Amino acid sequence: MLAAAAERDGVEVEEVRREVALPSGLLEKRGVRIPIATVRRVWNGFTDRAAGPLLALRAARQLPMGSLDLLDYLAQTSTTGEEAFEHLTRYLPLLADAGRVWIEGDRQRLRVRHASPGGLPSLSELLFGLIVARSRELFGPATAPQLVQFAHRPSAPVSVYEEVLGAPVRFGGGFDDLVFDRDVVRAPIASRDPALRGILIAQADAALARLDLRGVIERVExxxxxxxxxxxxxxxxxxxxxxxxxxxxxxxxxxxxxxxxxxxxxxxSHRELLQELRLERARRALGGAQAKEVSEELGYSSPSAFHRAFKRWTGVTPGAVAAAPGAVAAAPAGVGWGGLQGGDGEQAAARRP
The missing domain is CATH 1.10.10 (Arc Repressor Mutant, subunit A)
Structure with missing residues (x-):
């Protein structure tokens, strides 16, 4: 699906396949599970060669109904949009298992939420772009979500996102969020077909039963x-x-x-990776900023409080790190970047790690 979208955008897919050493013919094999890290390398190769920004969102508008296989046909035959979204949450692992989709709602709104911390932002954009595009096909061309929110940072001006999606777009938060008017998604779908939907559900359930996700992930990744x-x-x-x-x-x-x-x-270990990440952020923050800016960014009451806390944590001063990034070898065990507290009671605020 991603390769087809990139090809429509003028990308030389075969060139990317060779560059990332993806086995020849793999893309033509139906149902093969590919690790998300491999997908990330391939997709980065596509976006580097794309004609413009937001390849994933542009691709979502180009991929015809049926590109999502059973998910598309289940949506078409569902009684309402709400039912179609329920099918999406259940059967999305047939398409990709790097994240989780769920539905929340009240009387006025229905939210489709997606979390994929180990995934790829472009895939989140592709998923929501496809849902928006399919919603227009199912409910009418004027249908648009009330809000689209992505957990990741934007890779283009927000106005470009809003133009493509036809809705207000925000960024930040713990998960992706797509908000619809509940009356819209409760309306009947013109192409609904209960008999065919029952056949498709049986096929989807059988495919899901054959898919041992945890075993697949641990074998191929x-x-x-x-x-x-x-x-x-x-x-x-x-x-x-x-x-x-x-x-x-x-x-x-x-x-x-x-x-x-x-x-x-x-x-x-988790501790080692967390310490490495915090050190990386510290070095990046200290790369060219003044101590006052860094202390404010990290939530300290003053530059001196940040200075003392950083030295207790790393054994060197922030100035030494800024001057020589290799000065910090490792953080003392058990001390975290977001919870440093000195003898004088000064502490980093909890609002930012």
Missing amino acids: PEDDFVASFRHALSQALDAGDPSLARIGESFGMSARTLQRRLSAASV
């Missing part, structure tokens, strides 16, 4: 790819203020113990 996915999830969890294994496990669909086992197999 090399540990290096898993660690890369975990780092990405850890970064987003840190942004959200809770980088715990339990929080990250929710996005992976794994328990904290399973995550620990996978990390141990790759000879790393």
Whole structure:
């Protein structure tokens, strides 16, 4: 699906396939599961060669009904849009299992929410772009969501996103959020077909039963790819203020113990990766900024409070890191960037890690 979208945009797909060493003929094999880290490399190759920004959103408008296989046909035969969204939440793993989709709502609104901390922002944009495009096909060309919100940062001006999606767009938060007027999605779909929908549901259930997701992920994803996915999830969890294994496990669909086992197999630990990430952010923040700017950004009451806390944590001063990025070797065990507290009682605010 991604390759077809990129090809429509003028990208030389075969060139990207060779560059990332994707086996020849793999894209033509129906149902093959490809690790998200591989998808990330391929997609980055596509976007680097694309004719313009927001390839994923532009692709969503170009992919015809049927591109999502069973998901598209289930949507077409559903009684209402609300039912179509319920099918999406149940059967999305047939298309991709790097994230989780769920529905929340009240009398006025229905929200389609998506979380994929170990995934790829462009895939989140493609998913929501496809839902918006399909909604126009099912409910009428004038249909638009009340709000589109992405957890990641924008890669183009917000106005460009809003022009493509035809709705207000925001960024930031713990998950992606697509908000519809509930009356719109409760309206009957013209192409509804209960008999055919029943046949499709039986096929989808059988396919889902054959798909041992956890087994597939652990067989095909090399540990290096898993660690890369975990780092990405850890970064987003840190942004959200809770980088715990339990929080990250929710996005992976794994328990904290399973995550620990996978990390141990790759000879790393959650603590080590968290310390590396915090050091990386510290160095980046200190790259060219003044101490006052950094202390404010990280939530300290004053530059001197930040200076003392940083030295207790790393053993060197912020100035030493700014002058020589290799000055910090490792943070003392058990000390976190977002919770440093000195003897004078000064503490980093909890609003930002």
